[in-house]
Amino acid sequence: MAMTETQERESMIREGVAELCKQFPGEYWRELDREQAYPTEFVRRLSEDGWLGALIPEQYGGGGLSESDAAIILEEINHQGCNAGACHAQMYIMGTVLRHGSDEQKQQYLPGIASGDIRLQAFGVTEPDAGSNTLAIRTRAVQQDDGSWVVDGQKIWTSRFFHSDMMLLLARTSEPVEGKPKWWGLSTFLVDLREADGAIEAKEIRTMMNHATCEVFIKNLKLPAEALVGEEGMGFRYILDGMNAERILIAAECVGDGRWFIEKGAAYASEREVFGKKIGSNQGVQFPLARAHAAVEAADLMRRRASELFEAGEPCGAEGNMAKLLASEASWQAANACLDAHGGFGFAEEYDIERKFRETRLYMTAPINNNLVLAFLGQHVLKMPRSY
């Protein structure tokens, strides 16, 4: 059967990404994992070849691709055994600048982000005392008489801080005001980390997977007036605007992970012989892989539905959240089926399964906990009482 235009496009993107990823095999990731080191070379190559600038319009030097195309890129990175989590934010954090930034900001930053010369992949949102309750953040930005800002506060789980030139920062600029919605009062800033002059200190947090994440302390950080992105007080809305895109892309990464686990597990189960027969002929090994496969493919359909709505400019909060929920559960299911199929070998570093196992577990917790996705669905889709 002939491919549709979309399938052909997807296939070309997949092949291009796969060719690049094959230059970075398991040994590369294992070595980084041991040291908790950043995949600098991998990210450099992805940037140079335009993959991380895929969502930036062509007029700014980007690829001008759609959300669906970007999802395929990230999916394929994970499907090839690599880890898109190390750099996916370079692809989508700039969305806030693109959608809400001034023409000057777009001209100044987007071409550099597209080429990889400017790494905008740190996102300062979460705080230790606020967690998922973003409206409770305490980082304050106070405007000075000359229009500039001074910021003080603390952020946590700011990933890739040490591998970023710029950070998108969410800070409170005003206390709640009567007559304004309760989300009003937060603002987004573009912080040039290269000019932070010791006002920002970051401390690496070692995690169970190699994720380059940090705790960030901000003291008396001076920002020029033009660091504000969009309108003052609207920051929370801007962040929400980007969340559906993020949910969809994360779901795609999970689908990629899921397919990696299932292919690896099925291949091993079809080769490995114990008690005189292939272990894959045992239903106890075969069925979990088959069931996980069905879950991954179903999640992929939801991811595609969410992408379709997103690109049509339709509301897609429910679908984007469901895609992330289903895909992260499916990749975890696939991870366990693959690990079980491998038995003890699955725990050996050289099989890469234990590394991917740790990496894919993150998606059930971040960038949003799946319980909060369920709470969203319960309240906003099913119209049940608020649960949190």
Add this chain to the structure above:
Amino acid sequence: MRIAICVKEVPDPTAEKRIDEGTKRLVRSGENTLNPYDRHAIEAAVRIKEGPAPDTEITIVTVGPATATRSVDRALAQGGDQSVHVADDAAAGSDLLGTARILAAALKRGGYDLILLGQQAADSESYVMAGLVAELLELPCVTQAASIELGDGSVTVKRQVESGYDTVKATTPCVVSVSDAINDPRYPPLPAIMGAKRKPHEVLTLADLGIDASTVGAAGAATSVAALSKPEGRGDTIVIEDDGSAAAQILAFLVEKKVVA
């Protein structure tokens, strides 16, 4: 300089090949890709363009079903400037000679100085297409090129042979098949992949080339496949369990087989 590169879409070389029992042809309905060996020929052309002959125009030429456009696009993304795609149902089932006749007719229209091919196709593994095309076009042919140097009205080719290298000079126009050791093909970046569709694609039928359909395709094939069988598995495999002496045993085996001295 005008360079043509003959390329072929082949089934994914990493997938298991399947044969249609009725037609005895390879099943091509699965995932297909640009022949990996052709990528070396494209890279060789791109390096000529980036180096000694910047005004070079690179044309990708293929014979294949209409669905082969994806592989043509892949070839264009790697550095082709335009493509010529002969897509005609009557060409299906062509044997090597039939395919060479179609390629030769398409190449004749272009007036190319240099016609490059990969050393073999990853499906039929024949290695002879360069010779067939050159014969039909009555052009010099050099195979297994490990390097190509442009001269004035000629190319000097180093050929990889068992005992080392032969250096052969051929007048242009000529046909050269490149070895897979000639270069390390680049893989295309995103802008090149997305830009491939915007490059000129010419799609031709056999009639456009003035080819009598009865001389190509299954009808015009000079050869036929009588039978197919899987190669017998080798029975002399030695399994070495590593008890600390595996390296020494492997070395002894290689010395015995005169692979290493």
